[in-house]
Amino acid sequence: MCGIYGQISKNPALNECGLSIRHRGPDDAGAKVFPVPGTGLSVTLVHRRLSIIDLSPAGHQPMSNEDGSVWITFNGEIYNFQELRTKLLTAGHKFASQTDTETIIHGYEEWGEEVIPRLHGMFALAIWDARKRRLLLARDRVGKKPVFYFVRDDKFLFGSEIKSLLASGEVPAKPNAEALHDYLTYLYFPSPSTAFDGIRKLPSATTLALEVTPDGRIAHHLKTYWDPVEAAGAARPLSHRDAVDKTRELIDEAVRVRLMSDVPLGVFLSGGLDSGTITAFTAKHSTLPVKTFSIGFRNSKLFDEIDQANLVARKFGTHHTILQVDARCAEHIGTVVRHFDEPFGNPTAILEYILTKHMREHVTVALSGDGGDEAFGGYVRYAGAWLAEKYRALPSFLTRGFFARFSHLLDDNTRGRHTNRRVREFLESAWMAEEEMYLRWVGYFSEEEKRELYTPEFRSQVGSRDSGDFLRSLFRRGAALEPLNRFGYVDLASFLTGNCLEYADRMSMANSLEVRCPFTDHHILEFGLSIPFEWKYRLGKTKKILREAMQRILPDSVLRKKKMGFNPPLPEWINRELKPMIGELLSPAAVARRGMFRPEAVERLLKEHYQGGRDNAIKIWGLLMLEVWHQMYIDRVPDASAQFLLAASGTKRAL
Structure with a gap:
């Protein structure tokens, strides 16, 4: 895993921009500047390397093809690069290293921009094609690896983190009022907005092509190359038994390909179903004991799953480490913000930072269970959506009358378990359209609460913006899916990409640790969205099909366990x-x-x-x-x- 930075401008800035993301790649650094004849502009590519595969100097970046006409700076891992490499060798391409990076370069020579959909993995990359005077940026399907950018007529900057753009001196640190308005709803920034005016986030599954025109302007074009809704619709129907078997086979393969590494590797083990599943298949494919890591809370049993984590560790003979934390975690609040460069309201980020800091003392790569809830229906809100279908069949004098009035009597303060709050929100919103109901469940400050909170001056900056429009647009895009599977798609395109994978990347890379997420494999996500929701949920039991797939593999207590979540008290x-x-x-x-x-x-x-x-x-x-x-x-x-x-x-x- 690495850090990338680059720009098209009249004044290349290298040192400060590269140093600002040194934590993402402490093993090596490189930079190249390419003048664009007749324009007064130059293209700059900068790279910080965290060595994972082919640790030799042959993996140095930026890297080029044989004649130096195509250059790349790349952050990520391509799990099918050996397969692509074989095809390219057959086509006559010559390789100088064993890296996945070089495979992308030759793939671009062979297939052009169509190399991007052929990549199976997590990535953020930039390719400079000197002959075409064209810069191509791309981000992986689920947004595991970040790319931020700033563009004006004669200036373009991009980087793995916002701080590299600010370090250039070319981008002002001006707050984006509309994005901050959205932040208060979601406690993260929905793509493509960021906290800074003018700085944007490249959406997942998207390429950004830029061309330098003869008069020195920069033309750019965005293109989406993967649609999970379309892919799920093309899936072949299966029987329930075949679907259970395929669930197990897809996860097994997703874990296997992510064990590719020339450095030590471990697993996040919370004690839940998802991390237990990843641990089971990692142990299956490992010849040495797997290193697993858990976090517990001193003076609190809320969200503490240490007993279950120990059970899974014993079952698979892992070398298990437990890190105990308390409220002093908040000492790292400034560090967390410094690595996000933006406000980020999920407190799990602090736990992720502390745990990955400890893990980096033992491993360089770690596997996590992120993505399992979206693929297989794990969130409590999916059960709520299922129940809401039944609730809406009741007479309206009950749903909008008695029950709604009764909900106001419920006390919220449940010591962190949220039970009363969830019941209240359900009773208040279950009669609404699915997108409005979902927004009430996942949002924090409502539009009414925000405008009550704002000063007149800030309210005027926000104007009539409605943060819920982001989620409403996702529900429209997911219209072809089974109604309850739409919730999984919306979470995939919003919460997973904008929240879970953001903190997984930023906090792990703050400690120079690479995190891989088998459940975010696009084959698993496409399959998960294609199967009937009734196979995922039944009578209070979420992720039903995953539990069936892992029978006789995981301990019974883990299979029966309700989702707790990786949260601090x-x-x-x-x-x-x-x-x-x-x-x-x-x-x-x-x-x-x-x-x-x-x-x-x-x-x-x-x-x-x-x-x-x-x-x-x-x-x-x-x-x-x-x-x-x-x-x-x-x-x-x-x-x-x-x-x-x-x-x-x-x-x-x-x-």
Whole structure:
């Protein structure tokens, strides 16, 4: 895994941009500048290498073809590169290394832009074709590897992380008000928006082709090369028994190809069904004991799955390590924001950072269970959607009348389990259209709550924007799918790509660790969206088909276990250890200085939480991360990351 950066401009910037992403590739660095004759422009490619396959200098990037007319900077792993390499050798291509990178170069020579859909793996890449004066960027099907970019008429910059664009001095660090409005709904930034005005995120399964015109302008064109809805619709119907067998076979193969590595490899093991499945197949294909890693919580049993993780580890004879953490995790809040370059409201990111930091002491590559819920119907909201179909058959005087009024009596503050909140949200929204119901379930601040929160000045910057339009458009795109499978597609195109895979990449690469996710294999996702939802869910049991596929492989207690999620006990932390930090960063004076929110509205949110009326922990965390980001990236407070560490540990900050 690596970091990439590049630009088309009159003033190439190399050193600061490359150094800003050194953590993504500490093993090697390279850069090339290509003048574009007659335009005054140059194309720059920069690379930071984390060596995984072919550790020799032959893997140095940027890498070129034999005559130097095609160059690449590439971040990722291509699991079918040996198969492609064989085809290219047969076609007469000559190779100088054993890398997957060189396979992409020769594949581009042979097939042009059509090489991208042939790649099976995770990737972000840029190819400079000097003859055509054309720069091609591409991102993998599910967005495992990131690409950010900034474009103007005579200037284009791209990179694995936003910080490399800001380091160029060519891109202003100006907040994007509309994107921040969306952030408050989702607590991440839906593609293609980012927190910065003018900086965009290349969507998953997308190529961006740029051509330098004779008069020195930069023309660009986006193209989508994979549609999971279309692919799922083309799947061959199977019997239930065949579908169970195929589920097991696809996962087995997805794990096997992801064990390709010339460096030590391990597995995230939470104790749940998904990570247990990955551990089982990793052990099957490994000759040595697998190294597995879990995280537990001191002073809290919420979301702690250590007992189940130990059970799976014993079953497959792994070399298992448990890392115990507590609320002092929040000391890393500044570090997390510094590696995201944006506010990010999922507190799991801090756990991912701490665990991958520990794992990097033992392994360089790790497999995770991300993607299993989207493929096989694992989220509780899928059960809610199934139940809502039955609920809507009841008389409206019950659904919109009695039950809806009753829902307001439910107390939210459930010590982190969210049971009452989920019941309340279900009763309030189950009668709605599926996209509106889903938005109520996955959103945090509603449009009404946000506008109540905003100052008049910030409200005017946001205008009439409705953040829910993003999800509504995804439901329209998924219209051809079975109704309940649409939820899986929407999660794949939003939550998985924009949230789970974002923190998996950013937090692991902060520690120079490569994470591979077998469940995000496009063959598995296409298959998962094609099978009837009734095979995934039945009478309170999610991921039914995966549980059947893993019978007699995983322990019975893991197969019976309900999904818990990889989450910290956030309400407990906010009510105790983090309360002083929150009181300082979200005080009325601090909120007034920021100018986005009305101090009395934030104060009401905090009071409501601390008095037990509503579990607002995740909303408070989202606002906290937003303020930290503002101080670090917009205010440019010196040594802000260290200052937040002191605040989290209870020491007075000097800001």
